[in-house]
């Protein structure tokens with residue numbers, strides 16, 4: 001009879017701290033949104049990529065992140081109700097599911113499973129995803145709220161790097177800085193508050209600190225075993241990084257995460273009990289069947305040590321934001337460009353980043369999950385997969401489903417592909433004699 | 435006279451429909467050192483390439499004559515067809531003559547095309563031209579001018595030919611002439627739609643993006659008076675506007691179904707060729723004039739955000755100005771921007787009491803029966819209503 005090894009996990013004093021903290025913070029966020037709705041105070045709808053939370057927080061404008069809210073409906077098993085409500089209104093099955101969930105929410109009384117979903121008092125839509133702009137136009141038509149399109153010039157081509165003295169950079173910064181100043185005027189008008197540059201400074205300082213901590217958190221997964229799963233826990237870190245960007249509670253949360261992870265590392269505790277395969281996730285997860293999706297990897301002791309999602313959907317925070325507090329607005333424009341460009345518009349040219357991460361995190365394989373809803377993250381994945389295999393020798397798995405549309409979830413087919421992929425990783429190991 | 439016209443239309447048809455790009459090869463034979471710049475839909479300031487002696491070529495997709503063999507292995511299945519045929523053309527080597535390739539962030543799928551293209555063709559200069567999405571920002575014109583200068587710099591490097599104000603002015607004049615001729619063609623469609631069928635007018639227009647503009651000007655200079663001089667009789671057909679052809683194009687056969695049933699008196703096919711609605715001034719700084727024209731004197735499409743041009747109002751204006759009785763609000767399959775716009779168009783047209791048909795199309799469709807049925811039923815119901 002085979003003897004089964006049972007891993008004895010040490011008792012950790014910080015175990016569960018992050019989970020408890022994030023639950024409180026999320027609840028508070030929903031409470032704040034509910035109160036804003038009840039008192040008809042203005043709420044700013046903004047998106048994870050290019051949120052300009054720095055400016056919105058300066059005016060104490062509560063922020064609604066409709067992508068986060070849409071994702072949460074799927075995790076709560078409710079997304080299809082809203083999605084179908086939007087399709088009944090004529091929205092095509094072939095557009096972004098997040099948009100449809102949101103439209104459905106607005107059409108059915110704004111009752112989100114986690115609380116009351118407020119009407120927008122203003123909208124910031126960056127061009128980092130074109131669909132943001134369309135989405136914003138939906139609210140504009142429905143509620144007549146002001147829509148501010150934050151146009152962030154992105155990467156012009158592969159390997160594009162900013163030389164901060166270049167003409168292109170100066171041109172981009174001038175444009176973005178001008179827009180930030182315009183946004184400040186709009187936010188002042190909507191909130192009825194005066195702009196306080198010292199408050200902006202304070203918020204930027206908090207973002208600097210959050211960014212530093214977030215980077216340390218990501219780097220924790222270079223350890224073996226990796227202390228957190230970028231797919232499950234990572235999404236939580238990223239959610240809080242967005243909703244509390246620039247706030248002291250956000251800084252505290254990142255400190256809590258780091259402390260918990262440091263303790264795990266010190267005790268050799270990994271996110272999966274017996275880490276065997278280290279993976280990078282490119283694309284997003286499937287949130288309607290999240291547990292099942294995660295389980296398909298965990299049953300092979302596969303762990304997502306990194307995720308591209310934690311980069312671009314973290315609003316550039318992973319790239320090291322370092323605002324110069326002596327010239328806040330100018331620095332905000334510069335830093336937003338320097339960090340959002342590689343993390344967000346770099347999605348289209350992300351093969352070099354993937355190769356780098358694969359090396360730094362000692363990754364065995366990359367999972368490319370294409371979701372029909374999101375062409376922004378998914379359209380070019382098959383090509384990136386082939387490039388990585390041929391140019392960096394990193395094998396990749398390409399699977400497809402959706403973020404919030406359970407009609408596109410085909411578990412048997414997905415499981416087969418995932419199993420076949422792990423089998424191939426296993427035989428690679430055997431061949432390599434590892 | 436008719437023969438001359440059909441020869442012209444044939445030349446246009448070959449330039450637009452032949453996946454071997456005969457008009458480009460002809461130009462390259464005459465200009466052995468010439469360089470070609472491919473630009474994806476929707477709008478590109480072609481004058482900048484032209485001023486350095488480059489041939490700008492518009493990527494307009496292909497119908498079922500282009501078989502997808504390799505592209506599907508490089509791009510996800512849930513994207514529109516024009517992205518796939520354009521990529522297929524490149525992967526098959528038919529676009530090897532390109533020295534430079536430019537896309538615009540028109541939609542989330544198209545931005546990926548540049549990434550794929552860059553990985554597949556590392557020798558080619560692939561660029562994204564970021565046209566402003568905050569069109570009303572007071573800083574947008576200066577920013578756009580900077581983008582045009584950046585692109586111009588790359589063009590200069592590739593061609594070795596400096597773009598002087600003078601050469602740019604000359605190019606602008608040629609393109610102004612082209613836009614004037616296209617406006618004239620559209621005036622004919624609006625005022626006397628019986629003088630030219632939709633497929634012919636489409637080919638005459640679209641060829642602008644597929645051959646040297648000087649040649650296209652010559653062809654239109656001859657063709658337009660010939661069309662005007664025709665003695666066709668008006669038929670009792672519904673006058674409609676077709677909306678949804680700003681990027682991927684419906685196949686010619688589908689246009690032929692449309693022309694059987696109705697007069698298409700205005701449309702947004704290949705709107706990038708007609709994006710600038712007035713002559714671009716040649717006095718002062720010509721590059722700046724081009725940038726200002728993009729923002730201030732331009733058409734509309736679902737892929738440009740400009741709060742001064744609410745799309746549903748613009749569509750109604752197009753319907754009104756062309757004297758159309760109804761509209762077809764179409765979207766390419768899997769085209770996120772167009773599909774998202776459809777609901778707003780639908781609501782606005784319904785509120786205004788304007789009859790319209792919502793439909794989807796795909797450039798690669800080979801079965802037109804369903805489209806025919808939909809369009810015929812729509813037209814019949816209206817003819818009955820208007821009778």
Ligand code: SF4
Nearest residue numbers: 096098129131374376
């Ligand atoms: S397309 Fe993707 S990034 Fe854009 S809104 Fe939808 S899910 Fe978000």
Ligand code: SF4
Nearest residue numbers: 514541544681682769
């Ligand atoms: S047809 Fe639509 S989805 Fe396709 S490239 Fe054009 S705008 Fe994008």
